[in-house]
Amino acid sequence: MMETGPLVRGAFGSKAWNTVLLGVVPFDPDIESLASRLRVTPDNPRRKELDAMVRDAAAIAAPKAFYGWAHVEHQGDGQVMVEGETFVSRMLRSALGDAEVVLPFVATAGIELQSWAASASSPLHAYWSDVIMDEALRCALTALERHVDARVGGRKTRCIKPGIPADWPVTEQRKLFALLGNMKKAVGVELTDACLMIPLKTVSGLRFQTDSEVEGCTWCPQKNCRHRKNPP
């Protein structure tokens, strides 16, 4: 994994400090596991197509992540101020508890895979591409989580993202990106006016240390999600 960092405060215009860029996270998808999820059995005539797609994706994928440290300056009634950015959410306020430091982050499957996926010629291939990109994003998130946990030591970190919980709307991503800095330059991620992150397979949020089992999944309505970390 290509790692740049820790970087000084202000790298990529970030308000956070000790920022870290995980430049290219290795992506080595488990073809058997993917094929099983996609219900493509070894004897299915489509299996060779899937194997080829996974190999092509692995060859060009460049998942990335960026994070840094940021001070929680003030916690008020249903709001949290981090390095001058005031996030408004009772659930965020409750989740952070007495945390004094949070780690704003962004993790992405990368624009390389999104461009590759655009050439899918059928709904089936488009869906397979989407699932492969999900795996690449998962890879970036896992690398980020391990990197953060290794650096902070002690208690595990957990994660909360705008949009989940519902009272922390996706529009708050504008503040998160103001905190993070120029993510287009750092990891190739843009935030649109509609608060859509491009590449689509991108996640942003805050990691924080806590003894509680709280996780962003706690508030997510997708109870059957295979990545769910908390029971419904």
Place this chain on the structure above:
Amino acid sequence: MLPLEEILKKLHDAVVGFDEAGAAQAARLLIEGGYDPLEGIMHGLSTGMDTVGALFKQQEYFVPEVLLCAEAMNAGMEVLRPHLQASSTRTLGTIILGTVQGDVHDIGKNIVKMMLEIGGFDVHDLGNNVPHKRFAEELARTDADLVGVSAMMTTTMMGMRSLIGMVKETKPHVGVLIGGAPVTREIAKMFNADGYADSAADVVGEAKRVMAAVKSA
């Protein structure tokens, strides 16, 4: 020569079992037997997809299986289509489809498109991030019965309201269906949409219902 019922069952089972080669082979048997290809489509392949839709609703099948079943259906269709008479390819209706402006999530929309086509609709897919103006142009250009629009985000979902207003103002007899992760039946009602589909499995039934309701209004 196999009886028609047996071939129809083979077509049905090949679709449900996502067996592309089996669907194509059963379709060839149908043609070689001198049977009507439309029978094979309506009472073999389509009934297979009806079963797939039911399995999807029961959460026995999920999106990966549905897509593989659709490929099996397509394999059968490729064999049968050249043998159809022009008069037998009449569609149930025409629908203009796209994701709302600002939203580029189109995996769900593409599955909806596939279900509508299988269900007998002529689909004009405008793609993703479609400006209202583009919907208006397509409405003016075609004799569409329905507009279908999806959004994956709460921010982009809000654009559906003005799109529905635009459709109702210019083409009051065109029904509008909406869907997508943040959309609920209550939101559909609030935005004055004529229909709402919770999943791709519901969309064909909802499209037929809306078409009938709008036509009789």
